[in-house]
Amino acid sequence: MRVRVLIPLLVIVLYGVVPFALAGNNYVMSILVAALIIAGVALAWALLGNLGGMVSFGHAAFFGVGSYISAIVTMKLGVPVFAAMLLGGAGAAVAAVAVLPALRLSGPYFALAVLAYAHIFKILATEFTTITGGAGGILGIPTLPRVLGYDFGSKVGGYLVIVTIVLLFALVYARIRNSYYGYALRAMHDSEDATRVVGVHSTLLKALMLFLSAFMTGVVGAFNAHCINFLEPDYAFSSGWTMLPVVAAIFGGYRTLTGPLVGAVVVYTVDQLVFKSLIPSGHQIIFGVLLGVMILFAPDGLIPLLAKKLQWVRQPRGCRDPRTESVC
Template sequence: MKAWQWIGLAVALSVLASLPWWGSDVMVQFGINALLLAVLAQGWNIIGGYTGYASFGNSVFYGLGSYGVAIAMVQWHLPFAFGLAFGVLLAVVFALLLGVPVLRLRGHYFAIATLALAGVMAAIVSNVPLAGQNIGLVLPPLNDDRLFYGLALGLMLISTGVVWWLTRSRFGFGLIAIRENEDGAAVMGVNTTLYKVMAFTLSGVLSALAGGIHAYWITFLDPESAFDIGLNVKMIIMAVFGGAGTVLGPVIGAFTLSAISEWLSSEVTSIATLFFGVVIIAAVVLMPHGLMDLARRARLGTLTWRYLGENVRANKL
């Protein structure tokens, strides 16, 4: 990275770190939500962006992390930290048990299989008394948005650091090789099954931590909200919009789309969803590789109308 990029990154981090002291309550709450979405997008980025497996099952990890905190705090009266650890344990066990069979599938077969996981898990939890069944669980309130903001910011930095490490590690290079040509990676000596399960597990741990923090923040949890497939779609859109397979793309995508969604909801509430959909479609058509690729082309002086036109023609529009 060049000097001006480091300066820009330092300024952005300073603004984020100081937000709770100069921003309004609404801005802090928006920040918590956006930071947690950025963590989810980064978690999906590991399995989807770097490994090339479009997972719709990350919302299961999010729900397990949420229920880990809720069960530990409500049913067992344990501290929040133990709840986070329990949620992570649930996510790891789930990833290891289902990762091997599910990750043997490829392409749309894998996507369909993971899409069904959220519904199955919601149905299971709805019949578990320890998890409150369909009624859900109410966590003890803690009105400290600064604390939750700090936790969300710290987790976002950790998740981004993990993705940055992937770009410079043997493990990360193995994931990229699987994404580009899985059979070729296996021939070159990459243990593809192990690497995919490790990526699935790492992605799940980050999603579970985000779910645990969010559950304690909102203080209420039920199966429908915990295992919401719409949340998985949202994290995919944010990662792709910013630039899947890049370090900062999912974070930029999460903040950009969160801001657009918030503005549309407050200014044009009646058709906010329609406008948001139009923004996403236009972004996918005009810049299929995300904002990071667009910024790279602009920096190199190769961003032209011809590039945008080629993307339109590639989508046969």
């Protein structure tokens, strides 16, 4: 099996080669860390989109809530950073409870309702000045700690943490997709009514996917907060945290596991290294172009397209339908 070879190879490259090859180059390392942050959110977004069948334009809300909660509990309650990151994720999942009534809305309505939620959370963060510091933001958020003599606050340390987070999320995603729940969720794409008839609690499953996606996004947001040590509402809840993951997932192929990850790294790096210097203000125009081109010409994304071109993976029996994502 190709996968059995690829995964250990990937792990060796990510943990063994990349940190040593790029250790001296802080600039590239910080771009890579930022790209992996986007990758984490993109994965969470794709999980909701692919398994839950819901397109969200409000993941910035979960990102922001996660980052704020983690920053506040470390600074005000003295919670250790790694525990606080989990709390940030849990907080984002709790925030997702507020989104639950939107679940009864179908596709486009859900997407826009979540967009409205993102606005609400941003305004709340700006207005609850006693807890969040308001528009002035929070300064001096603790960096990742030193564990067993290794300083995770360094660039390479941060990289190792975010790589681990993203890989763990990918593992969870893959597990769910291949479980009973994964099949149920996939069946819901074709006919939610029929799936309900055979005894699948579709609303509950969708809600669980929403919580999981929010949790993942919150953890990544929390990591980001401890990585840059500064938060303000306009930054933490910036629509960029929604837009970039959407672009990354659509570019890579949001129905695949690797698509959002590859998409995030490619899109973010190219944007930072090329377009940001070409068009300093408004370089995000390229994301819009990319979304349009992908939806019109390759709605499945890059990874399935490449796989088809290169015949990477032989199609196993019963997996002819591209939507059952036999690729990856």
